[in-house]
Amino acid sequence: MSAPPRPDAETTPIRGGRARRRFGPVRWAVALLLAAGAAGVTLPDLAGLDAHSPFAQIIAFRPLAVAVLAVFVVLGLLVTAFVRRFWPVPVLLALVALVGASLVLPRTTAEATPPPGGTPLKVLALNVYEGEADADSVAALIAAEQPDVVSIPESGARYESELAPLLEPLGYRTAASVGPWKPDVRGNTVAWAERLGDVQTRIGDDVQFPYIEATGGRLGELRFVAFHSVAPVPRSVGQWRSDLATVREWCAGEGPAVIAGDFNASFDHSVFREAVAGCGDAAAQTGNGLQGTWPTWAPQWLGPQIDHVLSTGGITAESFGTRAVPGTDHRAIVATLRVP
Structure with missing residues (x-):
């Protein structure tokens, strides 16, 4: 077969x-x-x-x-x-x-070493969460850090009236952008050390949360702005873009400016990058651009950095850090700037 x-x-x-x-x-x-x-x-x-x-x-x-x-x-x-x-x-x-x-x-990499000379300006910014942050802790932080100027978003006249008596013995004056008839969430408060001299303030109401500018005294022509943008929640994205467009005016302006507070945006947002194109960011300049500032209940490496200290006019940062404060969902940011 x-x-x-x-x-x-x-x-x-x-x-x-x-x-x-x-x-x-x-x-x-x-x-x-x-x-x-x-x-x-x-x-x-x-x-x-x-x-x-x-x-x-x-x-x-x-x-x-x-x-x-x-x-x-x-x-x-x-x-x-x-x-x-x-x-x-x-x-x-x-x-x-x-x-x-x-x-x-x-x-995560420092951009450059600040040039020698100039005048140091220490800035502190903290969103106090609708005026719920512990005022004694905020005052203690200011006493420990001794900033020259402070930006306090979500703080109106009510919270300012609680904080001011604690700061006055430390040598600070305060001003709020909204009166006591409005909730704290809609306001911004600025505090400045009396050593700066005759500082003047101005309120800007062309954004959702009125900002407040401080200038004069030892600040000279420099404008310090306490700023807070609305959050980009689904119903407020348009207003968020409009608020950030206001920042572009300072960053592209002729005079020196420092804008500090809660921008509800990080450098991962193209809207934010476009708005601050003419500004330097203290965290990014010092290699600390990934230190999350919100929310406090999450590890710092997990949250985004939405609180910033921005500057123009050749002002550069030499240090940046965050601090925890009871009663708020944001971390305080502290930056030392060098003003030419």
Whole structure:
């Protein structure tokens, strides 16, 4: 009995090859879909999407998103070690992660050493959460840090009346941007050391939360602004953009200015970057641009940095740090600037 004929290797189809051809487009489609989703969370500002909800909220957490994405890349590479066809997924996710990291990591490196000379100006800013922050703790912080000027968002005349008696013995004067008939959340208070001399204040009401400017005395022509923008919650994104547009006027102005407070925006927001293009940021200048300032219940590395000390006119920062204060969901920020 003769043996059965052998199949011809040249004409017999290779099932594995067909499977690879059949599932090739599928794996690339899955990889592209995952990469697009990762980019939507990590890089929406590159397309200007962060000017709208929900990207305005999502992009604030880009540093965290980049870290999480890096973990998924590592997991994807481990899967690829066993299933080689999986490689497009970690490769495309890694590309998104690298672009995100390139936008985040520069904030951890000090930009430059402040030039010698000039006059030091110490700034403290703290959102007191609708006037709920413990006033004694705020006064104790000011006593310990001895700032020249202080920006206190979400503080109207009511909270100012509680804080002023505690600051007067320390040699500070205060002024609020709204009266006692309005809630503290709508106001900004500025405090300044009496050693600055005859400082004058002016209230600006062309934003949702009236800001307050201090100038004169030893500040000279420098304008110090206590500022607070609305938060970019879904119903207020338009007002948020409008509030930040006001900051552009100071950053692009001719005279020196320092703007401090709660901007409800980080450098991951394209709207914020455009508004402060003419300003320096104390945290970024000193390599502390990833120190989260909100919320206090989360680890500092988890939250975004939405409180800032901005400056123009060649003013540079030589130090920046955060402090915890009971009763508020924001960390206080303290920066020492060098004014030419």
